[in-house]
Amino acid sequence: MGGCDAGDSRPPFRGLAGRDIRSLFAELPTPCYILDEEMLRHNGEILSGVARRTGCRILLAQKAFSNYDLYPVLAPYLAGTEASGLYEARLGAEEMSGKEVHVFCAAYKDSEFEELLRYADHIVFNSPRQLEKFGRRAKQAGKSVGLRINPECSTQEGHAIYDPCAAGSRMGTTRAQWDEKMSPDLIGLLDGLHFHTLCEQDADALEVTLHAVEERFGDILSTMKWLNFGGGHHITRPGYDIERLERCIQKAQQMWGVQVYLEPGEACALHAGYLASRVLDVLQNGGTRIAILDASAACHMPDVLEMPYRPPLYGAGEPEEKPSVFRLGGPTCLAGDVIGDYSFDAPLEEGDLLLFGDMAIYSTCKNNTFNGMPLPGIFVLHGDGSTECLKSFGYEDFKERLGRTK
Numbered sequence: 001m002g003g004c005d006a007g008d009s010r011p012p013f014r015g016l017a018g019r020d021i022r023s024l025f026a027e028l029p030t031p032c033y034i035l036d037e038e039m040l041r042h043n044g045e046i047l048s049g050v051a052r053r054t055g056c057r058i059l060l061a062q063k064a065f066s067n068y069d070l071y072p073v074l075a076p077y078l079a080g081t082e083a084s085g086l087y088e089a090r091l092g093a094e095e096m097s098g099k100e101v102h103v104f105c106a107a108y109k110d111s112e113f114e115e116l117l118r119y120a121d122h123i124v125f126n127s128p129r130q131l132e133k134f135g136r137r138a139k140q141a142g143k144s145v146g147l148r149i150n151p152e153c154s155t156q157e158g159h160a161i162y163d164p165c166a167a168g169s170r171m172g173t174t175r176a177q178w179d180e181k182m183s184p185d186l187i188g189l190l191d192g193l194h195f196h197t198l199c200e201q202d203a204d205a206l207e208v209t210l211h212a213v214e215e216r217f218g219d220i221l222s223t224m225k226w227l228n229f230g231g232g233h234h235i236t237r238p239g240y241d242i243e244r245l246e247r248c249i250q251k252a253q254q255m256w257g258v259q260v261y262l263e264p265g266e267a268c269a270l271h272a273g274y275l276a277s278r279v280l281d282v283l284q285n286g287g288t289r290i291a292i293l294d295a296s297a298a299c300h301m302p303d304v305l306e307m308p309y310r311p312p313l314y315g316a317g318e319p320e321e322k323p324s325v326f327r328l329g330g331p332t333c334l335a336g337d338v339i340g341d342y343s344f345d346a347p348l349e350e351g352d353l354l355l356f357g358d359m360a361i362y363s364t365c366k367n368n369t370f371n372g373m374p375l376p377g378i379f380v381l382h383g384d385g386s387t388e389c390l391k392s393f394g395y396e397d398f399k400e401r402l403g404r405t406k
């Protein structure tokens with residue numbers, strides 16, 4: 001057997017604590033996701049430390065991680081959940097019950113709003129018009145009402161799709177839009193402001209953003225009860241500057257007298273999941289050696305193509321790092337269903353087990369059945385090394401979302 005038997009101490013595999021992946025996962029049907037309970041707990045500890053030391057409140061952004069079987073692991077560390085709309089709000093209310101439910105959506109629908117009021121505690125609007133349309137109803141229902149602002153401060157390079165501050169962005173209300181549209185009546189509806197501008201960033205980018213928020217909205221913030229810093233804070237990444245984050249939180253709380261909220265998704269479940277896959281075939285085209293896996297980038301790790309990024313692979317190196325280089329691809333019809341180029345100590349062979357890291361976030365909640373690809377089962381890895389199946393999927397799961405159930 002070639003491939004990934006070399007061990008791997010990089011952060012995405014830290015939860016495996018040096019245990020051999022074949023002894024842990026060889027019996028699991030592939031492809032499958034494996035959620036690492038201990039790493040979720042580890043992340044929770046870091047986040048709750050920030051909350052305890054600063055008084056801020058931290059929410060799980062469910063768009064990144066919504067495997068609710070594991071919510072009881074995270075719940076003791078968090079103030080609640082953040083939702084992108086009705087379904088996530090309901091999930092948070094049902095599965096992390098008794099905790100806060102916050103929701104932000106770029107535009108709410110009339111037909112859903114009444115039900116949303118049943119689940120959400122904080123409702124954040126994207127525009128003055130949405131605030132005007134729904135704000136009074138939310139207020140009368142006893143909800144805390146917020147508006148997302150756009151501080152027009154881009155701090156990221158390369159991933160324009162993740163930059164809510166790009167020119168012409170639809171996300172959040174700029175100061176010019178505020179000055180044009182926000183009447184005293186509308187301002188009177190607001191309990192707080194919300195900004196979300198970061199993506200996988202450190203606290204230096206938050207610091208820069210906070211200056212922009214102060215410059216553009218500082219006069220308004222002292223009349224607010226809370227300020228939500230959004231997500232994109234990579235707090236649980238080794239080396240993240242937690243002290244700087246805490247200074248930012250404390251500064252905002254002191255300057256404006258607001259309750260600060262953070263709603264990270266990635267940081268809650270960072271390095272807390274894997275995707276196990278097997279090699280189905282090995283082939284060569286000219287100078288390129290290729291392995292076809294039973295996992296697909298397009299279906300099972302869509303951010304690999306959308307973001308794009310090259311996921312960490314247990315025991316494998318960058319091309320050129322180790323003697324055997326392979327391009328890994330999925331079994332679908334999409335020519336670009338390529339996960340990336342990796343190098344190995346020994347050539348890959350049919351049946352080899354490969355383990356991708358960083359697969360708890362934006363994966364189980366974003367996957368799809370393009371080409372009739374089966375959805376990977378979902379397992380949990382417990383602290384004692386045992387695995388438990390949370391969910392397996394079959395043909396019916398593929399068929400039922402495409403038409404009438406007979």
Ligand SMILES: Cc1ncc(COP(=O)(O)O)c(C=O)c1O
Pocket residue numbers: 061063064082104196198199200230231232233263264265266267
């Ligand atoms: C409004 C909002 N809050 C929170 C998040 C979570 O971000 P992350 O998973 O990068 O922490 C996002 C991500 O897009 C978001 O749009």
